[in-house]
Amino acid sequence: MKSVKKLFIGLALLALSLPALQSCKKYWPTENDAFNLDMNFSVTEFKPILGRNTYYTNVFNDNQSTLPLTFRVLNLRSFDGDPVPELLKLFPVRIWTKPYTGLEKSLDEIYAKTDTIMRPIWEIGKHSGAFTMWDVAGSDLIKTEPDSCYLFDVEVSNNGGRRYFRNLKLKPQVEMASEISTGFSVNILGDSTRQNINDIRYWVNRKGDGNSITFKFLDPKLKPIKLSKFNDMKTEDWKKLIHGFNMKFASDSSSVTYDVAYPIPLVPTLKTDYNDGSLASSSFLYSRTAFGGTRTTSILSLRYRIFQQGDWEIVVYFPTEAPLFKND
Structure with missing residues (x-):
């Protein structure tokens, strides 16, 4: 009789605990992406020559953080902290949509492999961390050295963390046509x-x-x-x-x-x-x-x-x- 009573009490306790166990499922911790705070930019001062497309690739070391990372340029400003609308405005730029081979037989065939999109003059690849200065910029629009030029910040993140890189420098050079x-x-x-x-x-x-x-x-x-x-x-x-x-x-x-x-x-x-x-x-x-x-x-x-x-x-x-x- 005592054993039957103990069995009944045990089953009752198990029944009471099942909803609690089920309700706890959503509280199990999820596994976050790796986010190494030792990540860094190998270049912190950029000197693109205006009037041409300039690409800075492989300038970011993720230090084995989980990919993809997300990059954003923030707080573009002059060296004195003033707004810089010239760097925020969108301009039409030409990009390749199909590979150029050097075998094209006409200008029309070349242009058919391109498209025009609207982009800011200075931008960072959303997941690559590569910077681009588009060729639409000229010294009639953009400050160049010896002016102290521009500062900007970069936000880098994934669901494991977020880090800000402050006061990177942009010092464009006068165009050479x-x-x-x-x-x-x-x-x-x-x-x-x-x-x-x-x-x-x-x-x-x-x-x-x-x-x-x-x-x-x-x-x-x-x-x-x-x-x-x-x-x-x-x-x-x-x-x-x-x-x-x-x-x-x-x-x-x-x-x-x-x-x-x-x-x-x-x-x-x-x-x-x-x-x-x-x-x-x-x-x-x-x-x-x-x-x-x-x-x-x-x-x-x-x-x-x-x-x-x-x-x-x-x-x-x-x-x-x-x-x-x-x-x-």
Whole structure:
């Protein structure tokens, strides 16, 4: 009898405890994401050059925090704490929606791979922590060094925690619409000394607001050198001089012009027939017969970048003597 009574009491207590156990289920602690407070930015002062898309990737160390993290730029301000509406306003920027290959056959085909979206000039990737300065910014709008420029904060979070990085610096640099390297020259002899020409100068001029680029060569008297003298260049070589279209030679063979999309190169890191993986590359070739019947090839290669849309002209100037094109 006593054992039956104990069994009854035990079952009753179990019945009373079941609702309590069931109701406690929602109070079991959930497992939070890892959030390491030793996370950090490897760069805290940013100096993008205006007038071009500048990307800062791999500048954040999550220190094995659970991904994805969420990033937000906060409290953009001048160095004195004043508001900076120029950095908060949205601007139309062009982005790639399909990969650029360098094999596109027209400007329309290139533009069909892009889209225009509205973005702030300075922003951070929501889950990447990568910063972007879009090319729509210019020194007519944005403060540049030597001005003290801007400060901003970044919030980093996941459901395991939140941290603020304070007083990061943004110090934009004055835009450079173009850059040209001397490239290299091989076997370019002077027409008077028959020695290698070492003094070659390069001018890059913006002539209008269109979408074109023109190449020309000038002798010491600033007279055009006919492009027909580059006798090793066939039609296909001229077409591959740059990723451009509607190639047009001047009637006197003093220049060649292409319709192009800007910037040049469109994707600097992609090696193509027109790009060495960093800069645009355009080479001009000619050959001549030297003494003894030896055939020699001469090469002038230009390496350059142009960021601003326009009608641009690249001029190669020989200030001391013109190249020797005639056979010996």
